[in-house]
Amino acid sequence: MIRLNAKGTQVTLFNERGLLQSTAGDVFKEPYQIGSDLCTVFPLLGSLLPTLVELTISDAPFHIDAVEGSVLQDGIYDLSFERVPINGELLIMWVIHERSEYYTKLRKAQQRYNEEEILRQQKGESS
Amino acid sequence: MISKKVILTGSFGVGKTSLFNQFIYSKFSEKYLTTIGVKVNKRLIEVDGQELNILLWDIAGEIKQDKVPVNYFAGAEGILYVFDVTRKQTYDNIEQEIEYIKTLIPHAVIKIVGNKSDLLDQAALDALTQHVDVPIDCLTSAKTGDNVEQLFEILGRELIHISA
Numbered sequence: 001m002i003r004l005n006a007k008g009t010q011v012t013l014f015n016e017r018g019l020l021q022s023t024a025g026d027v028f029k030e031p032y033q034i035g036s037d038l039c040t041v042f043p044l045l046g047s048l049l050p051t052l053v054e055l056t057i058s059d060a061p062f063h064i065d066a067v068e069g070s071v072l073q074d075g076i077y078d079l080s081f082e083r084v085p086i087n088g089e090l091l092i093m094w095v096i097h098e099r100s101e102y103y104t105k106l107r108k109a110q111q112r113y114n115e116e117e118i119l120r121q122q123k124g125e126s127s
Numbered sequence: 128m129i130s131k132k133v134i135l136t137g138s139f140g141v142g143k144t145s146l147f148n149q150f151i152y153s154k155f156s157e158k159y160l161t162t163i164g165v166k167v168n169k170r171l172i173e174v175d176g177q178e179l180n181i182l183l184w185d186i187a188g189e190i191k192q193d194k195v196p197v198n199y200f201a202g203a204e205g206i207l208y209v210f211d212v213t214r215k216q217t218y219d220n221i222e223q224e225i226e227y228i229k230t231l232i233p234h235a236v237i238k239i240v241g242n243k244s245d246l247l248d249q250a251a252l253d254a255l256t257q258h259v260d261v262p263i264d265c266l267t268s269a270k271t272g273d274n275v276e277q278l279f280e281i282l283g284r285e286l287i288h289i290s291a
Contacts, residue, residue, distance in 0.1 A: 043168055043169040046130060046169070046182055047182035047184070047202060047203075050202050051202045062198060063196075063198060065164055065196065066163050066165060066187070067166075069167065070168070103163050106163055110163060111160070114139045114140055114188075121214050121216045122213070
């Protein structure tokens with residue numbers, strides 16, 4: 001179940017042309033009018049639309065995790081997309097969940113590992 | 128106008144984010160900050176009089192490409208496989224990694240990019256071609272900006288050509 005009032009969540013419906021049908025949440029930095037072309041605002045969406053329109057209502061949600069974007073509030077987000085029939089039209093539902101705390105911890109651990117590994121590799125190269 | 132999704136991929140610490148920042152913002156930072164997932168931005172370029180909108184994905188570095196979430200590759204038409212010219216481990220298994228990517232996106236244009244070229248002299252860069260088991264398409268320096276524009280021009284030209 002999607003909680004529309006949950007902090008760090010945005011639920012958006014758009015059509016096969018990427019035009020906004022409705023949206024609710026607190027993740028978008030700016031408000032967008034119904035009918036706005038989301039693909040021009042969100043390059044990620046622009047590059048995924050051909051894939052998303054191929055989804056059917058029986059397909060599992062399509063996930064893109066750990067996304068950082070300048071048009072979203074500062075943070076790291078998990079995205080999911082699925083086809084939903086609404087008022088006789090097959091729309092795409094886009095759900096954004098903020099997961100900054102989790103990914104920040106993960107990044108810290110990954111950073112430490114990567115730095116140690118790069119150092120180890122460089123020492124190996126020079127020996 | 129033509130739009131194409133292009134992914135920067137390769138091992139960690141090879142400079143994918145630096146290439147992303149150099150291409151999109153004309154900026155470079157010495158500070159290394161691990162990419163944990165994905166960042167996407169776009170830039171309009173002109174190649175041979177044609178406009179091309181590059182939708183560029185900067186993804187977390189993985190030594191093995193089968194660790195990259197498959198969904199990241201969805202709809203990609205261009206791949207920039209980046210390695211670090213100073214770290215053998217980042218180009219050791221490049222042929223197998225490219226083969227794996229081809230199984231996911233068989234029709235994508237793939238370019239092999241040796242980054243951090245500013246850290247080696249010309250003789251070492253010339254010798255590199257003998258150590259990398261696939262042809263290198265471009266040697267870049269995200270730090271100095273050397274060859275970064277040319278890299279996207281080469282890729283863009285091919286992307287336009289295949290969509291013609």
